[in-house]
Amino acid sequence: MYSLLFRLVLARLDPERAHHLAFALIRSVARVPGLRALVAAVLAPSRRQARALRTEAFGLTMRGPFGLAAGFDKNAVGVDGLAMLGFDHVEIGTVTAQAQPGNPKKRLFRLVADRALINRMGFNNDGSAAVAARLAGRRAVFPTTVGVNIGKTKVVPESEAVGDYTTSAGRLAPYADYLVVNVSSPNTPGLRNLQATEHLRPLLTAVRAAADAAEPTRRVPLLVKIAPDLADEDVDAVADLAVELGLDGIIATNTTIARDGLGLTTDRAEIEAIGAGGLSGAPLKDRSLEVLRRLYARVGDRITLVGVGGVRTADDVWERILAGATLVQGYSAFVYEGPTWCRRIHRGLAAKLAASPYATLAEAVGADTRKVTSR
Numbered sequence: 001m002y003s004l005l006f007r008l009v010l011a012r013l014d015p016e017r018a019h020h021l022a023f024a025l026i027r028s029v030a031r032v033p034g035l036r037a038l039v040a041a042v043l044a045p046s047r048r049q050a051r052a053l054r055t056e057a058f059g060l061t062m063r064g065p066f067g068l069a070a071g072f073d074k075n076a077v078g079v080d081g082l083a084m085l086g087f088d089h090v091e092i093g094t095v096t097a098q099a100q101p102g103n104p105k106k107r108l109f110r111l112v113a114d115r116a117l118i119n120r121m122g123f124n125n126d127g128s129a130a131v132a133a134r135l136a137g138r139r140a141v142f143p144t145t146v147g148v149n150i151g152k153t154k155v156v157p158e159s160e161a162v163g164d165y166t167t168s169a170g171r172l173a174p175y176a177d178y179l180v181v182n183v184s185s186p187n188t189p190g191l192r193n194l195q196a197t198e199h200l201r202p203l204l205t206a207v208r209a210a211a212d213a214a215e216p217t218r219r220v221p222l223l224v225k226i227a228p229d230l231a232d233e234d235v236d237a238v239a240d241l242a243v244e245l246g247l248d249g250i251i252a253t254n255t256t257i258a259r260d261g262l263g264l265t266t267d268r269a270e271i272e273a274i275g276a277g278g279l280s281g282a283p284l285k286d287r288s289l290e291v292l293r294r295l296y297a298r299v300g301d302r303i304t305l306v307g308v309g310g311v312r313t314a315d316d317v318w319e320r321i322l323a324g325a326t327l328v329q330g331y332s333a334f335v336y337e338g339p340t341w342c343r344r345i346h347r348g349l350a351a352k353l354a355a356s357p358y359a360t361l362a363e364a365v366g367a368d369t370r371k372v373t374s375r
């Protein structure tokens with residue numbers, strides 16, 4: 001049914017317009033008490049499945065391991081609607097210290113044949129003061145974990161990046177179940193340079209301090225989100241730094257600037273005409289998984305890993321868990337799979353676990369790597 005709706009209606013609309021339309025519809029349904037309860041009940045896993053899926057990550061108990069990646073709800077306007085659809089956590093943002101419009105349109109493109117997207121949104125968002133006020137006023141209807149992803153305001157020079165991030169961290173930490181420092185979006189000039197450890201160390205240290213100052217009675221978990229385009233030794237360097245600083249987690253990965261070696265079937269000229277931006281969805285899967293495996297080999301259970309990039313099916317989620325992810329996220333496949341996506345993921349994942357030698361999802365985390373090393 002959704003695939004028909006997608007082909008006949010959504011795919012004919014401009015992708016950004018389709019996003020706003022679909023998101024507005026989700027939010028409208030979530031505003032009607034009887035209807036939202038019905039939708040949530042239909043999409044929720046069974047009680048037995050729900051028990052099996054419950055997940056602990058950086059001191060938080062979540063309904064399950066599967067969440068919506070950053071970028072879908074940049075301004076925290078629809079967390080309950082997304083929780084209604086079954087996302088076990090919703091990562092809002094990226095939020096910057098100053099409100100900004102993002103890049104000129106058109107800035108979001110579909111590669112339908114590849115089940116991929118290219119975006120150069122450029123952190124269009126209301127700014128951290130407005131988003132903090134929105135989160136402060138939120139009365140949660142459905143239980144879900146809310147992560148808050150922060151980035152740098154475009155007009156702020158790289159030399160003042162730390163202050164920009166700490167402003168947002170201070171404003172948002174009180175409302176965040178966890179905080180993410182995003183240094184990996186390709187659409188803010190210079191942002192990815194912050195992944196170099198000489199920049200990342202002072203940045204993460206300052207954000208930690210700002211979060212602690214804003215929320216002195218609760219240690220808000222702090223994560224960093226990295227790009228799939230990092231060289232392997234840079235992935236290792238971030239992993240080592242994360243351990244050194246006592247970071248709570250690493251999210252791997254953001255979108256890629258690569259176009260080659262991804263097995264794209266969309267016409268080359270069409271891809272070139274789209275121009276710059278981060279590519280997400282199915283073609284990103286192999287590299288994201290590779291980065292995750294590398295991180296797990298390096299940090300093991302010392303740091304929580306979040307796998308994201310090209311995840312579409314329950315098998316994909318299971319594969320990330322076996323590779324070392326405690327949490328798994330997706331975005332692009334939501335566009336192609338529609339509102340019943342979480343239901344399929346949860347059911348499939350519960351079945352995978354039941355058929356596996358592991359009693360809990362936590363036991364399965366990293367099992368692939370352990371198998372290899374114990375041989």
Ligand SMILES: Cc1cc2nc3c(=O)[nH]c(=O)nc-3n(C[C@H](O)[C@H](O)[C@H](O)COP(=O)(O)O)c2cc1C
Pocket residue numbers: 069070071072074093094108117119121123149182185225253254255280281282284308309310311329330331332333
């Ligand atoms: C339209 C769009 C906007 C995005 N915006 C953000 C963002 O603001 N911050 C961020 O950290 N990641 C952002 N992402 C990246 C996703 O969170 C995710 O890391 C990436 O898309 C890979 O996952 P996927 O293949 O499941 O889409 C965005 C992705 C898309 C498609």
